[in-house]
Amino acid sequence: MSGSDSTRSDRLSWTRRDMLAQTATMAAGTFASGALVTALADSQRVFGSERPAGPAPVTSTGAGMPAATRVEPMPAPSAGPAPSGKRRQLLLLFQSGGASQLETWDPKPGARTGGPYRAIATSVPGVQIGELLPHCARNLHRLTVLRGVNSGIGDHFQGHYALQAGRVATGYPVIGSAVAKLLERPDDILPGYVSIRRDAPKAYTDVGDAGFLGARYEAVKIVNNRPPANLAAPANVPAAALAAAERARQAADARFRRGRAAAPIDGHDTAFHRARALMQRSELFALEQEPAAAHERYGRHEFGQHCLLARRLIEAGVSCVRVVHFDWDAHQDNFYWHQIRCAEFDRTFITLLDDLSERGLLEHTLVVAVGEMGRTPQINNLGGRDHWGRAWSMAMAGCGVKPGVIHGATNDEGTEVKSGQVKLGDLFHTYLRALGIDSSQMYHVGGQTNPVADPAARPITEVLA
Amino acid sequence: MPIDPAKHRVLSEFKHSAPLLCCEFDPAGRFAVAGGRDRQLAGWDLASGESFLLAGHDSWITLAARARADLILTADQTGVVIAWDCHGDRPEPRWRIAAHATSILTLAVDPDGDRFATGDREGTVRLWRCGDGQRTGEIAGLQHPVYGIAYHPDGEQLFTADRQPRKPRWKRWEIASGREILSVEVPALSAYRRVEDIEWGGIRGLTANPDGKTVIACGANDYAGPACAMEFDAATGVPLRKYSSPIKGFYYAALFPAVFQPPGYLAVVGGDIGKGECRLWRLADGAASVPAAAGPVAVPLETSVAIATAGPCTAMAVHPEGRRFLLAQTIGKASYPDSGKLGLYEWLE
Numbered sequence: 086m087s088g089s090d091s092t093r094s095d096r097l098s099w100t101r102r103d104m105l106a107q108t109a110t111m112a113a114g115t116f117a118s119g120a121l122v123t124a125l126a127d128s129q130r131v132f133g134s135e136r137p138a139g140p141a142p143v144t145s146t147g148a149g150m151p152a153a154t155r156v157e158p159m160p161a162p163s164a165g166p167a168p169s170g171k172r173r174q175l176l177l178l179f180q181s182g183g184a185s186q187l188e189t190w191d192p193k194p195g196a197r198t199g200g201p202y203r204a205i206a207t208s209v210p211g212v213q214i215g216e217l218l219p220h221c222a223r224n225l226h227r228l229t230v231l232r233g234v235n236s237g238i239g240d241h242f243q244g245h246y247a248l249q250a251g252r253v254a255t256g257y258p259v260i261g262s263a264v265a266k267l268l269e270r271p272d273d274i275l276p277g278y279v280s281i282r283r284d285a286p287k288a289y290t291d292v293g294d295a296g297f298l299g300a301r302y303e304a305v306k307i308v309n310n311r312p313p314a315n316l317a318a319p320a321n322v323p324a325a326a327l328a329a330a331e332r333a334r335q336a337a338d339a340r341f342r343r344g345r346a347a348a349p350i351d352g353h354d355t356a357f358h359r360a361r362a363l364m365q366r367s368e369l370f371a372l373e374q375e376p377a378a379a380h381e382r383y384g385r386h387e388f389g390q391h392c393l394l395a396r397r398l399i400e401a402g403v404s405c406v407r408v409v410h411f412d413w414d415a416h417q418d419n420f421y422w423h424q425i426r427c428a429e430f431d432r433t434f435i436t437l438l439d440d441l442s443e444r445g446l447l448e449h450t451l452v453v454a455v456g457e458m459g460r461t462p463q464i465n466n467l468g469g470r471d472h473w474g475r476a477w478s479m480a481m482a483g484c485g486v487k488p489g490v491i492h493g494a495t496n497d498e499g500t501e502v503k504s505g506q507v508k509l510g511d512l513f514h515t516y517l518r519a520l521g522i523d524s525s526q527m528y529h530v531g532g533q534t535n536p537v538a539d540p541a542a543r544p545i546t547e548v549l550a
Numbered sequence: 551m552p553i554d555p556a557k558h559r560v561l562s563e564f565k566h567s568a569p570l571l572c573c574e575f576d577p578a579g580r581f582a583v584a585g586g587r588d589r590q591l592a593g594w595d596l597a598s599g600e601s602f603l604l605a606g607h608d609s610w611i612t613l614a615a616r617a618r619a620d621l622i623l624t625a626d627q628t629g630v631v632i633a634w635d636c637h638g639d640r641p642e643p644r645w646r647i648a649a650h651a652t653s654i655l656t657l658a659v660d661p662d663g664d665r666f667a668t669g670d671r672e673g674t675v676r677l678w679r680c681g682d683g684q685r686t687g688e689i690a691g692l693q694h695p696v697y698g699i700a701y702h703p704d705g706e707q708l709f710t711a712d713r714q715p716r717k718p719r720w721k722r723w724e725i726a727s728g729r730e731i732l733s734v735e736v737p738a739l740s741a742y743r744r745v746e747d748i749e750w751g752g753i754r755g756l757t758a759n760p761d762g763k764t765v766i767a768c769g770a771n772d773y774a775g776p777a778c779a780m781e782f783d784a785a786t787g788v789p790l791r792k793y794s795s796p797i798k799g800f801y802y803a804a805l806f807p808a809v810f811q812p813p814g815y816l817a818v819v820g821g822d823i824g825k826g827e828c829r830l831w832r833l834a835d836g837a838a839s840v841p842a843a844a845g846p847v848a849v850p851l852e853t854s855v856a857i858a859t860a861g862p863c864t865a866m867a868v869h870p871e872g873r874r875f876l877l878a879q880t881i882g883k884a885s886y887p888d889s890g891k892l893g894l895y896e897w898l899e
């Protein structure tokens with residue numbers, strides 16, 4: 086790469102975050118194909134000199150050098166296959182807003198902070214969880230629960246990013262993007278990372294992205310189970326016209342590429358084509374093809390239906406699917422709020438595990454249920470619980486983790502971790518290891534190297550199978 | 551001499567180590583009890599001032615009501631009801647039942663004090679005998695949390711209120727047959743927000759006028775709006791009047807019991823962060839007078855008097871003799887209440 090190319094490439098690299106909204110839209114195919122070129126050109130013109138709030142990469146040639154966006158040829162796959170030989174996959178159920186650990190995995194009945202609900206016995210002898218999760222209680226022997234998460238973060242935006250990126254420093258890829266890259270195969274057609282959420286989210290829902298990995302590994306964002314819009318050919322447009330439009334798009338792209346670094350444009354182009362490939366598999370979104378019993382099983386609520394789509398996407402081979410379960414931010418009326426959310430989560434989560442298992446998918450799919458934080462042990466004046474990052478819980482199931490393990494403990498009032506403390510970087514390592522990925526490896530992007538996971542953190546070996 | 555609700559004095563203040571959520575006198579008026587987050591029923595002998603603690607509940611005690619035969623009934627968030635016999639020097643448990651599988655949100659005793667009804671967070675309404683805690687029936691057909699139950703003064707009918715999202719309802723039932731007589735949607739008390747997909751409002755308290763002609767449904771006007779009580783014609787469901795407090799009531803809407811006390815007044819308790827009140831609305835021309843104009847009439851704030859409390863007021867109970875009353879409160883530093891207070895007041899002439 087020449088020096089001038091590098092400079093231009095860097096500009097594109099740094100403009101990527103600013104273009105994120107457009108890029109995400111592009112990836113979801115919500116504008117006409119020719120707009121790709123326009124968006125890139127506009128963003129370069131307007132934002133080309135801006136620098137990102139990204140990491141100072143650890144490089145092979147010197148720290149702090151900006152990373153070019155060209156993704157170097159993939160190294161030999163480091164991800165170990167599942168016992169079945171199938172590629173491992175990740176299904177992330179993100180409890181956006183932050184679920185209360187005291188009403189879910191780490192109840193403290195009788196404590197000052199305990200709240201009104203009971204703890205109930207589970208299928209793991211001697212272990213109790215909150216009564217709002219009866220299905221989980223009966224299936225706890227299939228789950229791995231961490232009760233000693235100390236992320237130290239009590240902010241939605243930072244938490245959303247950090248709990249998915251495994252770091253506080255910005256600019257790194259979130260787990261979905263990381264998995265999309267690290268489990269990528271040359272013959273992949275579908276996107277590696279699909280994120281599903283309901284509409285009307287708070288802004289922090291979509292925090293977190295591919296970071297320096299570039300647009301190629303951005304999530305294709307699905308809202309309310311609707312397939313990416315505007316990629317399907319309108320029925321009343323003749324095929325010849327569509328072909329002409331496609332030729333025009335390609336010509337425009339070709340013109341735009343002249344004199345510019347190919348890597349960032351390729352990244353966007355790949356994202357575009359994968360979104361379109363997803364659209365060409367429109368049957369994946371045809372949830373009406375599922376029997377009524379499946380809809381009932383998953384729950385007719387949004388989270389249930391989103392999880393049903395997630396299962397179909399996992400089955401189709403998407404490396405990482407994230408379902409955002411919105412909203413757990415119960416600053417007031419926490420106990421009623423958790424009654425509602427837990428009822429949705431509890432049955433759907435176990436249904437999902439059952440369904441994945443019945444289809445032979447669970448043995449190579451890691452299912453993670455986590456939010457960006459927990460909630461305060463103290464109950465506030467509004468009957469709510471506030472943000473809490475010092476001692477909270479999460480759960481996993483599926484490939485790579487030991488079922489029936491309850492790791493970590495908090496003190497009697499749930500205010501501090503007493504044992505088995507884990508940090509957010511540890512979680513990131515653990516997800517990757519469970520997926521058969523060497524979490525100590527490096528990204529090689531644009532001639533620079535960056536550790537895939539925080540080198541200061543470690544996988545939680547106690548829960549890894 | 552009739553009492554003047556605007557005039558009152560504090561007789562005693564009983565402090566407790568946990569936020570208090572309910573209170574009651576025993577039928578003979580010898581004891582005051584209050585329940586809260588610490589799962590213990592705190593009691594005070596009104597004559598001696600001595601305090602005592604009663605164990606038996608395993609969760610927050612949120613409801614208390616007195617019944618005949620010297621009983622106080624208390625209910626908690628695990629579905630347990632305990633009947634406390636108050637004949638002796640201290641209340642003693644007479645029976646304890648696992649009345650519901652989930653949290654009990656409302657409990658009402660019939661006008662004779664012989665029967666009671668309970669409603670839970672899954673929409674189950676059950677009917678019981680006070681004397682022995684035997685179940686006598688169930689009202690079927692509700693799917694949403696039942697936050698309010700009130701007996702018609704004839705004892706043969708029952709009102710229920712729930713938190714159906716977007717369309718909170720109150721219903722009128724014939725107890726013997728379990729037949730629904732009337733269903734009234736109250737969208738004005740809905741505070742559903744799509745952003746969280748949560749119904750913040752709903753009817754959080756229900757009481758029937760002793761004359762049987764009107765029903766009061768309590769809630770909040772809007773998301774984080776002022777506390778609000780709406781009065782309906784009990785036979786037709788027509789909304790008659792709206793009583794809006796200046797205090798934000800949304801957060802404590804679940805704790806908005808209203809009582810037709812003292813005579814000629816409607817008392818509603820509630821509160822917001824760090825403050826609370828018991829507001830007494832004068833019932834002009836009797837509670838049952840029906841205005842000619844369509845829609846509920848906003849009752850002027852000037853027709854009310856308020857008793858301010860240090861913390862959010864969660865419950866009220868009036869002594870059997872009608873002059874003394876209790877206000878339960880939650881007290882705490884900053885945003886996190888960690889204790890409670892029970893005020894014993896007396897209305898003056």
